[in-house]
Amino acid sequence: MPSETTPAGLRERKKEETRRLLLEGAARLFRERGFEGTTVADIAAYANVSVRTFFRYFESKEEVLLPDGVQVFAYVEQALAARPADEEPLEAVCAALLEAAKPFSASTLTALTRPLGDVENVITARLVQAFADFEERLAVLVRQRLPRDAADADLRAAVIAGAALSAVRAVLRTRRANRASGIEDTEPAPLRRAFGMLREIGGREGASRAAGDTGERA
Template sequence: MAEPVPSAEPAPHGAHALGLRERKKRQTRQALRSNALRLVAEHGLDAVSVEDIAAAADVSKRTFFNYFETKEAAIVDFTPEQLSMFETVLAQRPPGEPPIESLRAIMMQLIGAQAEELASELEQQRRRLIQADPALSHRQLTVFGAVERIIIRWVNERFRIDPTSSLYPAVLAGASSAAVGAAFMRWDPATGVPRLLDLLNEAYDVLAASLVPPQGWRI
């Protein structure tokens, strides 16, 4: 998978708007992210320290570590809210829906909702940095692993699969990451997000045609 899912902070819904404290936390997290990205783009990852990022965001080094483990994490990691939202939308998919189709629908929904952000120069710059820097690329693999574990757990629970009895959930999770990554690698941002969604749909068509659930599964 070439992109975080989702890459934007989820917005509050309904009457339960974020309180002041939570809004400030999100603002601080975003300030740390944007300054980490700017400084690394300007100077290179090795030349930028956690202290530099914290100072640029006007917070302490201790505050930085309240949000991120490392400077790489500040550029690449999902927020807890993003992972929680991904779990929630997975759980809300209709009973009986094939797992590949659930993942297709969710990825199309989440990526489609980020059209403006994904096409922005800032996001393109972030992708270029990750692709060019081995430390950031390695961190991204760790992050994708967290998403894949959510998928594996969801498949096992929804279809009541003994985790030791089948490799299908793990293969599905990894293949879904690969499908999203392939779509982003092929995508030219100049063509717009609708083209990205076409590529994503095509990638999931390939999965649906080749990765079928084991015999005996009740989908």
């Protein structure tokens, strides 16, 4: 296996740095000039690479707005695997999603939620599809954390995965709508707040179900 100092290791680090600069440049230029006012050549120039090199990393400007989707999902899977085995599944999933968000810069997250005119519908559709694709994978991981003999385990796992990812979609959607209306979200950690709301909903429903069970027994 090549070490960090071998040519192969250096090439990988160079590729990672180029990708980071392309994403950083795109986020900055989109913010300063707008999506339509930024060209692929502009983004490539920021990273000091050729346009041809840009297309080795991304197929289009639109794809830059959905950076590292595969990498994000890999982070989630790794973070979920690191959670305690006896942790409540929804808590584990929310914690894993929060952990996976840490490596990504605020500028990238801002780029994902800024109003972008006609291209916004394309980006939103791709985001929804990306989350839908990952939802099934996440449900499988959640199912593995449930007891083998748990009632409705497949359904429960699908609901937990869907609810957690819906909270992420809700944050993107509301922040984008707020920015379109000129409203800036000045409160910290919107995703953490969204997960807190999700837990509150689950807590109330659990309490109501417990009260109903007590009433039936009475």
